[in-house]
Each structure stands twice: as C-alpha cells, then as structure tokens.
Amino acid sequence: MDKYLIVGLGNPGDEYAETRHNTGYMILDAFAKVSNIVFEDKRYGYVAETSLKGRKVFLLKPTTFMNLSGNAVRYWLNKENIDQKRLLVISDDVALPLGDFRLKANGSNGGHNGLGHIQQLIGQDYPRLRMGIGNDYPHGGQIDWVLGRYSEEEKEVLKPRFDLVVEIIKSFVLAGIDITMNQYNKFGRIKACQKPQE
Secondary structure (H helix, E strand, O other): OOEEEEEEOOOOOHHHOOEHHHHHHHHHHHHHHHHOOOOEEEOOEEEEEEEEOOEEEEEEEEOOOHHHHHHHHHHHHHHOOOOHHHEEEEEEEOOOOOOOEEEEOOOOOOOOHHHHHHHHHHOOOOOEEEEEOOOOOOOOOHHHHHOOEOOHHHHHHHHHHHHHHHHHHHHHHHHOHHHHHHHHHHHOOHHHHOOOOO
16 A cells, blocks of 8 residues: 655644644644544654545654654654655745745755754655745744744634645645646645735
C-alpha cells in the first residue's frame, strides 16, 4: 500500500493554540474533522491515520517545537518507510497575504524555522504548502505576530481556505504534486477568488 505523510507545522501546548505559527496544525485539524479521525500522542508528534482509495495517509503535528520539526518528519518518514516525494509539509508564511497559499514540489525554507530544520535533515526536495498569515506588524514585531492568535475575523477569512487545502491534500495523495499544483495554485491568491467588497 502506498503511504503518504502530511505534516502540519506548529508548536504543542495550549499557549500556542490557534496562533498564526500553528496554521499547519489548524489545517490538519480541519482535515481530521472532515475525515472523522482523531490524533494520538505518539513519538515526536500527534498522529492520525486514514486511507484514501487504498492509499495510507498519516497526519503528523510535530511536538518537537517548531525549530526541531525535522526530527519528527525524519522519524516518521523512516518509521513508515515513506518516500519524501510523498511528504507534504504545511506551514505558515509571513511573506504571503492572509489566506494566500503556494504549493511547490521543492524549494528553499524561505526563512521559516520549521522548514529550515526539515531541510537540514532531509534536504529541500519535498513538496510543501505555505499558507499566508500576512505581515501587518511593526518593525521588530515578527515574533509577537507569528505567536499571536488569529482574530475571529481572520478565522472567518481562513475557514474556506483551510477547506480548500483539505481538498489539495486529497488531490496530492490521489493525483500527485504536479497535477495538484496545476489544478490549485491558480486559486492561491485569495483576491482572485473573491468578489470585490462594496
């Protein structure tokens, strides 16, 4: 059976719940909810399992803290003998406006600590999806911004985007990264999907 590892980056603990840096966790929670599966506390992370048309899918929310995310990713890839081309890592990105996303087959870490540590341990040749959290913070305020919680208004903006990423994850598993990028990256800019506000 083909196996896939879907990783949502974040930090464990109530103090980090629903913060911008935990966007990866939140997306996997959305996926688990519609899939009727629950996470279990396992080695290096919260793990849930499901299957899609005969393919085994592992969802992983690392509990290593962001800066050591690679430890969890490498462990679960090795434990389940999953090819890293069948790994999809979901992270937050301050360089993208809130709700915009980019799906790529590989690339640099873009200054993201979690992606940076994963790159140190397994290289940069793995698919990733970056979800924009915006950057409406003063000079020197990035840490407070990424560790700050989403407002209710922001969550309303993100909910349909998270739903879309759930579909992207399914497409990644069933159709592969190239077809999924071609099909979904055109929806990556939220403004292109919305009618202008009055």
